[in-house]
Amino acid sequence: MINVRPAMVLDTGSMARLLNGIIEKGGTTALTRPVTGTDIAEWMAVDAEKSAWHVALDDDEQVVGFQWIAPHDQLPPEAVDVATFVQIGRTGLGIGSALFSATAAAAKRLGYVWINATIRADNEGGLTYYQSRGFRDWAFDEDVRLENGLIVSKISKRYDV
Numbered sequence: 001m002i003n004v005r006p007a008m009v010l011d012t013g014s015m016a017r018l019l020n021g022i023i024e025k026g027g028t029t030a031l032t033r034p035v036t037g038t039d040i041a042e043w044m045a046v047d048a049e050k051s052a053w054h055v056a057l058d059d060d061e062q063v064v065g066f067q068w069i070a071p072h073d074q075l076p077p078e079a080v081d082v083a084t085f086v087q088i089g090r091t092g093l094g095i096g097s098a099l100f101s102a103t104a105a106a107a108k109r110l111g112y113v114w115i116n117a118t119i120r121a122d123n124e125g126g127l128t129y130y131q132s133r134g135f136r137d138w139a140f141d142e143d144v145r146l147e148n149g150l151i152v153s154k155i156s157k158r159y160d161v
Contacts, residue, residue, distance in 0.1 A: 002095055004102045007044065007053035007066060012037035014063035015055065018087050025088060029120070032148035047071050052106035056086075056095045064090050067099040069107055069115060078113040079158075084129065096129050108161045115161060121153035135159045 007015065016037045023031050044053050047070055056065035065086040072081035082103060086095045107115050117135055119126040135157035142153045 001059055002064070002093075002098045003057045003061075004054050004098045005057070007055045007068075009041050009044070011055050011063055011066075012040040012044070015040050015066050015085075018063055018066070019085050021088050022085055029085070029123075032146050032150070043070075044068075050080075050110060052103060052110065054099055054102045054106070056099050063087075065095040065099055067096075067103050069103055069110075069112070072116065075116055078111075079116050080107055080110070080112045080114075082115050082117050084117075084126075091125060091129075097133075100133050104159070104161060112161055115159040116156055117159070118154050118156045121155050127155065127157075130157045130159075133159060 016035050016039065019029075019031070019040075020034045022029055023034060044051070051068060051070040053068040054066065055063050058064045065084070067082065067084045069080040069082050071077070072079075075081060084096055084099060104115070115135075117130045119130060121127075121140075136159075137155055138158040139156035140153065141156070143151050144154050145151055
């Protein structure tokens with residue numbers, strides 16, 4: 001059973017470990033350098049009143065996924081950006097679905113009209129996940145240089161709240 005609740009600063013170490021596993025594996029996130037719990041706590045503090053962070057916990061109360069929405073300077077004020085991370089080996093088990101239910105409700109409560117997800121074009125799992133939630137393509141960016149120098153394309157998808 002998966003339990004979703006708002007993320008707390010106490011979760012940030014577990015969130016960083018989960019995210020670092022994904023970054024280390026490569027191929028799905030635009031993030032390329034390891035993060036710390038402090039990094040995530042700082043991200044959570046930016047625009048905190050306009051953002052929402054959720055964690056998914058397993059039966060042992062371990063963080064197995066997290067998702068956040070936050071304003072993005074390249075989006076209009078009625079839109080919010082989303083990011084989703086599920087522990088390696090735990091995808092396809094309903095964690096992302098449970099997180100998105102909480103996130104969509106939070107977006108509506110915060111007054112957003114739509115949610116943007118920007119996904120690497122080579123991240124088939126991420127593209128499938130957002131498509132299955134009802135997101136639809138609205139923008140495509142070619143030749144985006146990541147922090148580590150890798151060049152990728154990105155697809156932006158939109159979900160109307």
